[in-house]
Amino acid sequence: MTIRRSTLFITAAMLGCWILLAKSSSADAAPLESPQQVSGPRSSPPNVLVIVADDLGFADLGCLGSTDMQTPALDELYLQSLKLNRLYANCPVCSPTRASILTGRYPDRVGVPGVIRTNANNSWGYFAPSTPTIAQRLGDLGYQTAAIGKWHLGLRGENHPMQRGFDSFEGFLGDMMDDYFNHRRHGINYMRRNDAEIDPQGHATDLFSQWASDFVSKNSDSPQPWFLYLAYNAPHTPIQPPESWLSKVKDREAGIDDTRAALVALIEHMDDGIGRVLDSLRSSGQFENTIIAFISDNGGQVNVGANNGALRDGKGSMYEGGIRIPGCIRVPGVTKAGSSTDQVCVTMDLLPTILALAGRPEMQETVDGVSWVPLLKDPDASLPDREVFFVRREGGFQYAGLTIEALLSRNLKLVHNFPTHSFELFDLNADPAESKDLAKSLPKDFRNMIERLQRHVQGGGEVPWQKDDH
Structure with a gap:
């Protein structure tokens, strides 16, 4: 090769780094000081x-x-x-x-x-x-x-x-x-x-x-x-x-x-x-x-x-x-x-x-x-607090190039599951089956999350996703 x-x-x-940092057994290892500190000898x-x-x-x-x-x-x-x-x-x-x-x-x-x-x-x-x-x-x-x-x-x-x-x-x-x-x-x-x-x-x-x-x-x-x-x-x-x-x-x-x-x-x-x-x-x-x-x-x-x-x-x-x-x-x-x-x-x-x-x-x-x-x-x-965005663009009769999206922010999840459907808001801690829409109950969270999701979707538009062959 x-x-x-x-x-x-x-x-x-x-x-050298790997071996120097490898010391204790996997079952009883002390908390690791850095990502490379892996227990057990390495070849x-x-x-x-x-x-x-x-x-x-x-x-x-x-x-x-x-x-x-x-x-x-x-x-x-x-x-x-x-x-x-x-x-x-x-x-x-x-x-x-x-x-x-x-x-x-x-x-x-x-x-x-x-x-x-x-x-x-x-x-x-x-x-x-x-x-x-x-x-x-x-x-x-x-x-x-x-x-x-x-x-x-x-x-x-x-x-x-x-x-x-x-x-x-x-x-x-x-x-x-x-x-x-x-x-x-x-x-x-x-x-x-x-x-x-x-x-x-x-x-x-x-x-x-x-x-x-x-x-x-x-x-x-x-x-x-x-x-x-x-x-x-x-x-x-x-x-x-x-x-x-x-x-x-x-x-x-x-x-x-x-x-x-x-x-x-x-x-x-x-x-x-x-x-x-x-x-x-x-x-x-x-x-x-x-x-x-x-x-x-x-x-x-x-x-x-x-x-x-x-x-x-x-x-x-x-x-x-x-x-x-x-x-x-x-x-x-x-x-x-x-x-x-x-x-x-x-x-x-x-x-x-x-x-x-x-x-x-x-x-x-x-x-x-x-x-x-x-x-x-x-x-x-x-892990550090963060929001996670989900975007899917799709074609065909039902989508016509439109996107569906979601935003996960701690326990709250904003869902737009179909281009012609309304946005929904769920509390995954209280409702992991996503059965109760809280959009009207939490209007401020609902509006703010839509705005943040929109900004993310706009940012994706900055990256070409079709090859320009001209």
Whole structure:
């Protein structure tokens, strides 16, 4: 493997810092003095694995309360991680949240206010090439970087993963697959290995899991730390699990309807693939030197059987079911097994968190997210007070290019869930199901929050989200 730039010098410096700061055991560690103080000996700086599920419901794992689901790999990961009880996706649909994960910015601040599609006439974003990604930032620290799975951030050459900081890419360049087995969208093959079109055989989940396992094993003896962005298509539509997994669910779950059975099977199949990736980490001796984060890109799609628990609505909606997502993060030697936090966390926070853990907190300065390091040190800690804005621009007959928005300000949440609907105001502490509109009861808060949301939406208009080809 070619080691780029001054990687050996950077890696050696990071290694020295990492080892000097690694002293106590994970179970009994004293409060950490800085993000780099990770307990336990290290042979190299930490690897980073970010796993993104597509449209996973808030309660659609065994460890999250699902009674018809068996997800042993993710259940075990959750037990070893900090569980993020109030984790929000930056948007209730795919592309914007992915842009926020990779940049640490609000998606409408990087040109992705809506879904980027392979059909240009119904595409609602252009991922700003000038915005550095987490892959570029970690690459500057000497990391080997790879993207595997679903990209969904544009087909143009300047937005290919390898032009956005990734050293390699294996996966689906387009938006959604029309078939998990032939990997086409509108009859076009968007599967790529780096720049080359490929046509592999097999279910997409199996392919992505195998490629990720291969990457982990191949880099087990590398002098470079690595960053792997593993983004599954599952459990996005079409709900198309392998037949053997569907049969297993139907045989086990008496009385389950066909719609729910298919989704359960698709999720369990993904969990099995994630388990194989985690097993590769363990068998190659890298598990205890790898930061692992697991999230979904938005809430579950209700009409295909997703379980969002007690949350209102689902994918595509600004109600809690659309933007509250499953999530956990494991930092070896830091996170305490079985810990959880109720602090508001957002997908754009992943970048500053990972950069802080990699030893470069100053690189967080130009992002909108905040680091979770205080929560990793103490799950009962508080993050800085902040308001969180949500914006989605969409097309079609119902939207006609208009936006839907929300603003979360402590316990109050302002929701504009449909262009022709009125704004609503909810107190999530008293009414987590968002059933009682307080717009008339709290008129001052209502007006002020609309004004603040409007200013945020206006700011997003400063960033071009359509490519000027003229």
